[in-house]
Amino acid sequence: MIAVIQTGGKQYLVQEGQEIEVEKLPLEEGATIQFEALLVSDEEGTKTQVGTPTVSGAKVSAIVMAQDRSEKVSVIKYKRKVRYRRNVGHRQPFTRIKIEKIAAS
Numbered sequence: 001m002i003a004v005i006q007t008g009g010k011q012y013l014v015q016e017g018q019e020i021e022v023e024k025l026p027l028e029e030g031a032t033i034q035f036e037a038l039l040v041s042d043e044e045g046t047k048t049q050v051g052t053p054t055v056s057g058a059k060v061s062a063i064v065m066a067q068d069r070s071e072k073v074s075v076i077k078y079k080r081k082v083r084y085r086r087n088v089g090h091r092q093p094f095t096r097i098k099i100e101k102i103a104a105s
Helices: none
Strands: 002-007 010-015 019-023 032-041 048-050 059-069 073-079 084-090 093-103
Touching: 010 019, 010 093, 032 093
Parallel strands: none
Antiparallel strands: 002 010, 002 032, 019 093, 032 048, 032 059, 059 093, 073 084
C-alpha cells in the first residue's frame, strides 16, 4: 500500500518499511508520529482514494529513527571590483523517519 503525506510544506510518496528524510520535527528518537494521508492506493493502482484535502480515516504511522543535519552547503557572495567576498556554510537539520503502517478505512 502506498500513500502521500504532507509535512514541512512538502509532500512525500511513501510505502510501508520505507525510510525518508523530512524537515526537522520536534520529537525524540524512537517516538511515534501519525500523519494524515492525502492519497491512499494499493500497489496495483486499482483502488485509489484521493482526499479533499485528506482521506477520512486514513493514517500513516511512522517512527523517528534519527535527528541529524545534512551535508554542508557553501553560500558564496562575490562582487567584483569592490573587494567584497563572503563565504558562509549552512547545514540543514532533518529528521529520518521509518514508515511503519498505512491504515485506510
